Amino acid sequence: MEYYRCPIEDLWREVNRRKLGLPLRPRDELSEALASDDERRGSAATTVETVIQGGFVPLSINLGHTAEFGATVLANQLIDEKIIYWTMNTFFPTIQLFFESGRSCTIDGGQLPDARIGLDSALHFKLTDCAHEEDGRVTNSLLPPTHSGPGTGMAIKEAVIAQRTSIALQPIHPDDAKRWTELDRPHTRIATETHTVVGIRLRGMDRLAYIWAKVKNTPATKVWSNVRIAGLRNDVPVPNVWQPERPIKPGAEKTVVVKDSLITRDS
Known part of the structure; x- marks a missing residue:
């Protein structure tokens, strides 16, 4: 910021x-x-405190996203599921987890315009061992094919809903800035916001790490967006990154969605 x-x-x-x-x-x-x-x-710097709420469900829910991604589910329904693939922030402010059981779920952070899902560094580091798609780029698993079959997914050992208090840059109303001289008058203030996050501990992790959502551009009246677990279902196939005609080597990346403008100006 x-x-x-x-x-x-x-x-x-x-x-x-x-x-x-x-x-x-x-x-x-x-x-x-x-x-x-x-x-x-990263998020460790901006976090003031995180308080676990157990099975707490956010009171404010975007009904449009409920229709799109599914009803909110309790966090403990994810325990013992094994993650084999995930996608994040390609088209929507969500992270979708695909499980070895054939089910999947969507963690939705799109209550605010321009919000994006983010991960605490410990969780992001652990998840990158798995094949995934992030911001339109697919990265294959570092594990060789002989070790990436059934039984090797990353098991979720703990899942919770929590309330996190984070610092946020918010605009100062002109009337509130009158006590400063025009030369040193500030335009933003450091405030705190409380927002809902999803905590996950994978096998091999010694503590919970959190999934959160934040608007891209600050300052803003509201910087942090609530997240929720939605759409636990079994009718979404796992994306295939091992197509025979276009194989991706372990650890290699490939762009599948171009998110920048394809229009270039003539010089």
């Missing part, structure tokens, strides 16, 4: 919360330190 337009009081408070050890530094240095910490630690 870009912190340069925040009040210096907010920057000091956030630097102290993260224990970065940068007291009484200029605004630019504090802003760069926070941005670097975001880059290095």
Whole structure:
């Protein structure tokens, strides 16, 4: 996130919360330190706390997405399912998990416009061992074909719904900014938002890691979007990335969806 337009009081408070050890530094240095910490630690840097809610279901649900992806299901229904493939953020702000049992589920984060699903780093690192599609690019499993058959999916050992409090950059209303001079008047503030996340612990992980959703462009009135588990079903086939005519080597990538504009300007 870009912190340069925040009040210096907010920057000091956030630097102290993260224990970065940068007291009484200029605004630019504090802003760069926070941005670097975001880059290095990801969602761990912006998380204030995460409180497990067990089988909690979000009170606010996008009914359009309920019709599209299915009704909300409880987290404990995913326990002991084995992930063999997943797709994320190709067309929608969702992550779809495909299981060895033949079932699949969609974790939907699209309550806010321009939201995107994200993963805590520990979960993302573990999931990349599996064949997957992310942002329109397919990556084959690092495991050789002889070790990627039945019985080798990544087992979900724990699944929960949680409420996470995260920092968010929100616009400052002009009336609230009048106490600053025009020269140093800030335009954004560091606030906190509470949002629903899905926690998963795979076999081999020592703790839960979380799936969350965040808008792409900040500052915004609402930055973090609630996520929910939806559409646990058995009628969606697993995408095939091992077509004989177009094989993908273990660990190799291939673009399947071009998300950027194909229109180029004449120079």
